[in-house]
Amino acid sequence: MREITYSKALNEALDEALAEDEDVIVYGCDVGRWGGIFNITTGLQAKYGADRVFDSPISENVLVGAGVGAAVGGLRPVVELQFADFLLTAGDEIFFKAGMWRFMHGGAFTVPLVVRLPSGATGAGPEHSTCPEAYVMHSPGLLCCVPSTPADAKGLLKLAIRSDNPVMFFEHRRLYQTRGPIDDAAAVAPFGKAAVRREGRHATIVAWQVMLNRALKAAETLAAEGLDVEVIDPRTLAPFDFETILASVKKTGACLVVEEGYRRLGVGAEIGARLFEEALPYLDRPFRRLAIPDVPIGSAPALVNRILPSEDEIVAAVREMTR
Amino acid sequence: MREITYSKALNEALDEALAEDEDVIVYGCDVGRWGGIFNITTGLQAKYGADRVFDSPISENVLVGAGVGAAVGGLRPVVELQFADFLLTAGDEIFFKAGMWRFMHGGAFTVPLVVRLPSGATGAGPEHSTCPEAYVMHSPGLLCCVPSTPADAKGLLKLAIRSDNPVMFFEHRRLYQTRGPIDDAAAVAPFGKAAVRREGRHATIVAWQVMLNRALKAAETLAAEGLDVEVIDPRTLAPFDFETILASVKKTGACLVVEEGYRRLGVGAEIGARLFEEALPYLDRPFRRLAIPDVPIGSAPALVNRILPSEDEIVAAVREMTR
Amino acid sequence: MRNDLLAEIFRKSLLTRVFEDRFVRLAMEGVVPPLLHPGAGQEVAQIAAIAALQDDDPVLYAHRGTGYMVARGVSLSAMLADCAGRAGGTNNGKGGIMHVVDTARGIFGESGTLGGGFVISVGMGMAAKRKRPGQVVIHFFGDGGSNRGTFHEALNWAAVQKLPCVYVCENNGWAVSVPVSESTAVENIADRAHGYGIPGVVVDGVDPDAVLDAVRVAAERARRGDGPSLIEIKAVRLRGHYATDPQDYRPDAAEAASKDPLEALRARIISSGLMSEAEVASLQAACEAEVEAAVVEMQAQPLLSAEAAFEDLLVQGA
Amino acid sequence: MRNDLLAEIFRKSLLTRVFEDRFVRLAMEGVVPPLLHPGAGQEVAQIAAIAALQDDDPVLYAHRGTGYMVARGVSLSAMLADCAGRAGGTNNGKGGIMHVVDTARGIFGESGTLGGGFVISVGMGMAAKRKRPGQVVIHFFGDGGSNRGTFHEALNWAAVQKLPCVYVCENNGWAVSVPVSESTAVENIADRAHGYGIPGVVVDGVDPDAVLDAVRVAAERARRGDGPSLIEIKAVRLRGHYATDPQDYRPDAAEAASKDPLEALRARIISSGLMSEAEVASLQAACEAEVEAAVVEMQAQPLLSAEAAFEDLLVQGA
Numbered sequence A, B: 001m002r003e004i005t006y007s008k009a010l011n012e013a014l015d016e017a018l019a020e021d022e023d024v025i026v027y028g029c030d031v032g033r034w035g036g037i038f039n040i041t042t043g044l045q046a047k048y049g050a051d052r053v054f055d056s057p058i059s060e061n062v063l064v065g066a067g068v069g070a071a072v073g074g075l076r077p078v079v080e081l082q083f084a085d086f087l088l089t090a091g092d093e094i095f096f097k098a099g100m101w102r103f104m105h106g107g108a109f110t111v112p113l114v115v116r117l118p119s120g121a122t123g124a125g126p127e128h129s130t131c132p133e134a135y136v137m138h139s140p141g142l143l144c145c146v147p148s149t150p151a152d153a154k155g156l157l158k159l160a161i162r163s164d165n166p167v168m169f170f171e172h173r174r175l176y177q178t179r180g181p182i183d184d185a186a187a188v189a190p191f192g193k194a195a196v197r198r199e200g201r202h203a204t205i206v207a208w209q210v211m212l213n214r215a216l217k218a219a220e221t222l223a224a225e226g227l228d229v230e231v232i233d234p235r236t237l238a239p240f241d242f243e244t245i246l247a248s249v250k251k252t253g254a255c256l257v258v259e260e261g262y263r264r265l266g267v268g269a270e271i272g273a274r275l276f277e278e279a280l281p282y283l284d285r286p287f288r289r290l291a292i293p294d295v296p297i298g299s300a301p302a303l304v305n306r307i308l309p310s311e312d313e314i315v316a317a318v319r320e321m322t323r
Numbered sequence C, D: 001m002r003n004d005l006l007a008e009i010f011r012k013s014l015l016t017r018v019f020e021d022r023f024v025r026l027a028m029e030g031v032v033p034p035l036l037h038p039g040a041g042q043e044v045a046q047i048a049a050i051a052a053l054q055d056d057d058p059v060l061y062a063h064r065g066t067g068y069m070v071a072r073g074v075s076l077s078a079m080l081a082d083c084a085g086r087a088g089g090t091n092n093g094k095g096g097i098m099h100v101v102d103t104a105r106g107i108f109g110e111s112g113t114l115g116g117g118f119v120i121s122v123g124m125g126m127a128a129k130r131k132r133p134g135q136v137v138i139h140f141f142g143d144g145g146s147n148r149g150t151f152h153e154a155l156n157w158a159a160v161q162k163l164p165c166v167y168v169c170e171n172n173g174w175a176v177s178v179p180v181s182e183s184t185a186v187e188n189i190a191d192r193a194h195g196y197g198i199p200g201v202v203v204d205g206v207d208p209d210a211v212l213d214a215v216r217v218a219a220e221r222a223r224r225g226d227g228p229s230l231i232e233i234k235a236v237r238l239r240g241h242y243a244t245d246p247q248d249y250r251p252d253a254a255e256a257a258s259k260d261p262l263e264a265l266r267a268r269i270i271s272s273g274l275m276s277e278a279e280v281a282s283l284q285a286a287c288e289a290e291v292e293a294a295v296v297e298m299q300a301q302p303l304l305s306a307e308a309a310f311e312d313l314l315v316q317g318a
């Protein structure tokens, strides 16, 4: 099997989508000539021309809004916002136009739009650091991908582009340089199928992207202590594969969600509430969340590290939960 | 004690705030000459002049953003957005500028801004119908009021205007014409104090605004069946008085949250998750949420009524929970 | 313009007026919610503008009036059904009169947040340019809506890309209760075209020929690949912002009433001998009959199932 | 302009250049994160613009360069401390070089989302007008940022309210890798002033006199209560978008280098006899010493406590 980086995987997905379907267009600030500030679109303009891969003004509202219009008009736009945070800068267009244009017109249109959203804390300050998936997951009409591995990055992006629904595609910037195996022959699991990244019976951890990697490392430490942790990667947050989590928690009786978004009303809140609704008799241990403790993310690395859930905190939380 | 409407209460709060502090200004589309499309600012321009109470262009980004700037510059702006939904239309200004301008500049400023957000489903379509409190409660740096009674409408709005923090003030449009007693001598409870609107021991309902009224009616029906329901009105969502809910649920063992926002990652999710974290040994019954079932709110009344939690559904949920 | 076209614009304008007046009465009777923003005074210009385009050129409209839909022949009973929450509508109970849609007739809908259509139109222009050369996208909006930031982002990018878009501002002098002079820093919104290097022209909304010509010129420019244009129609809002608005903020209501473009067109049609008074009267009667038939047809439709609340969101299995 | 002012602009521009060059080296050494967007080529104009104002007139800036701060005498070691995560900075670890603030010197910060400052400036103008008559709010931004919708909303409402705001676009021809011609539909961004009925002027960023004059005229207009102005400085970006940007997208880098306004000013200062070569050399040495002292002062500061992550959000008990 090949090994490629997460960013190469994304680049390949775009490349193949552009090759397969001439309705696919790719645009955003700097994605054309330069190949994107994170080099995800490198080489694509040279290969497919400036009519299909092009730069845009700094105008997030029209970037997303034009994506909706282009999708309604029969194209399959893939829009890059340079930072996932900017999803709120284009709030009307994301939540009302992408999420509801079809609905409010009684299903007259389809909106096959993909918005690529590089996320994650890299010390660039409060408006360039967040993982704002929760805003999307709270909002009807939007699908939401959070790939953690190069294979998922490629597979889910290809599915997203083929989907007739609007997809918010969160790429974690701190994963871009990570490598992983990719099986070109394997079929990609559809949206809404979580992956059990590690099996275990003492506790369930739900995590994705950078937090998934931390959870997996924590699980190794815990395994050495005799604690077998099951680690679930949801892969997509909308649709959300609650069933896999439910089955796991019924087995383990304990659940920890680790996320890089804000804690209050985050993804973990939904998971906790649903477990409490649907699995009360199986819940042996209080629920636990590790997340950004409801402050914005400053720029100094020490401050960022203080609030991002760490491997040590994950280990400690599981120990405490299973005591 | 006087009885006044919720809308009169808001008008009085603005009137008194304008009288007390000449830094208070009030603006928004149609709030000046006309007194607002919902008549909350009636008479204020005539009384305080067009320099302090004035109309604006249809420019939600600058409405909110200028509010932040004016607050930084020493005024106390009270901005009306005509529909609470438009909070996402001004997403950058609400979440990043109002919520974070102080933070990202290391506390150099205070941002005494109030944004008034008339909310609620009245059949005006998907972009003019929501109760989007969850977006605010998820976001650091913003306070959030959800008054249910005329007395709270007045008291909380006055507190909000006096606060040195940015406050998102949700006024429910279907409450504007409701009446209630107001004790002009009574001190208003501070932000972050829930009100127990009805005491009971068999189950706890958390609800506010229109859903609170439905919950209270449902509680009467249930009382006739011998079920004593405790009904809690949080009054503010940020800060959030979880302690009052926790104490109630420890007593009743069962919790239902009824809200007019979307269900997934809504306020109820946070309440459920926190109970599961902090009160597992006391939880006799599965958690329950009634909320908008994760579809946008159409315009036909039959469709709206289908998805708004009803009194009957509340009654049924409590019966089922306590069975 | 040609006589037959003028007569057609008159007929459609009259039909629109009759339809909307009937709508308002239905609202007063409680049959439909009072959510119409009457287009009275603006329908002649709306219909003349549409007449300058191909029958299926996409139209994005704002909230005021139904002239665009009537111009394209959208079913009146369908629009009523949309509002009455009945079957047979265009948007399945989702959008009422605000989000009437009929893609076969090029009616592509409305953004409930003002100014939301600007950005959609850019993408539709991008799609038209690539997939349907020769197609022109037209977007109507109000003076008030032109102060949204989306106007700026959209016109700039449409101009950069030389998209086949025509932007038509119906400047009726008011945004609800706020006069344009108090919200807008420039007298002619068309002057903003300078900032995007595109043509900006002002036309009188009482004059269907001027409107037709301006849109034709803009559409030809768009088809040639030279990019968008901005047209400002000086319009008159005869009624309140919404159907039952008392308009007590409005000093100019009487003056406005005297400037009804439909009356002017009626007088012109008669004085030019294109139709006799009797012919106009019978046309009026025909419009009324058509509207009544639509009301009857709408009322014969079953109420929408409340389960429609769960439909039309995501495409399943995609 | 007066000689002493010119000399002062030169000194501050030189200090800015030396400071930023040192910053970039610190970034390469890993002492500070490489988040500076070098202002090289734009500092003379930035400093000349600030020189046209009162010492405490509020400044909102964009991300490029530190000329504004140096012009106002913000502590260099404080700016370094901001970036190095040490005590003694201006924003307590929250905003690094992006959100330097010093309200006593009228430095009111930056929006991390481009274009976010436009709308803030309007409110600050509203407050200035009411509370501090005579105060002028200046907002600097880039050509790229001028395509945000906030530009439109802000300039319109500032003009309607006749706010004391001065909008200064530093058009350096590039937004990261995108040339202005590919993102912007008009050659002169100043032309957009027409759309708001306000003056729009273009000045050459190599010419500090022209910049100073233009801002003075605009500030006087603002103080008179006549409202905002838009000034476009034709600027040159000498370095990459960020400190370590290879700029391989850029054909004009050599040409740009030949147009350094600081070099032009240095030549003018010497050829006019205002300073001798030796005086300039010793000024350069003094700037280097001042910067080194700031580096030492910064490095003597303790690291910020990580608990600062929880500070500065809400005002407690309010």
Ligand SMILES: Cc1ncc(C[n+]2csc(CCOP(=O)(O)OP(=O)(O)O)c2C)c(N)n1
Pocket (backbone or CB within 6 Å): B029, B058, B060, B082, B086, B089, C037, C063, C064, C112, C113, C114, C115, C141, C142, C143, C144, C145, C146, C172, C174, C175, C176, C237, C241
């Ligand atoms: C973003 C947004 N802000 C405010 C409103 C509420 N609103 C609806 S129509 C209207 C006035 C529109 O004025 P104009 O654009 O001139 O159109 P007109 O009603 O005059 O036809 C307002 C403020 C809205 N729907 N969307």
Ligand SMILES: Cc1ncc(C[n+]2csc(CCOP(=O)(O)OP(=O)(O)O)c2C)c(N)n1
Pocket (backbone or CB within 6 Å): A029, A058, A060, A082, A086, A089, D037, D063, D064, D112, D113, D114, D115, D141, D142, D143, D144, D145, D146, D172, D173, D174, D175, D176, D237, D241
């Ligand atoms: C809303 C928003 N979009 C995109 C960015 C990313 N970004 C930062 S600087 C920049 C280029 C800015 O160009 P310009 O305004 O011309 O300023 P310059 O860098 O040339 O000084 C971009 C795209 C951002 N910070 N905010």
Ligand SMILES: [Mg+2]
Pocket (backbone or CB within 6 Å): C142, C143, C144, C170, C171, C172, C173, C174, C175, C176
């Ligand atoms: Mg108008």
Ligand SMILES: [Mg+2]
Pocket (backbone or CB within 6 Å): D142, D143, D144, D170, D171, D172, D173, D174, D175, D176
């Ligand atoms: Mg630039």
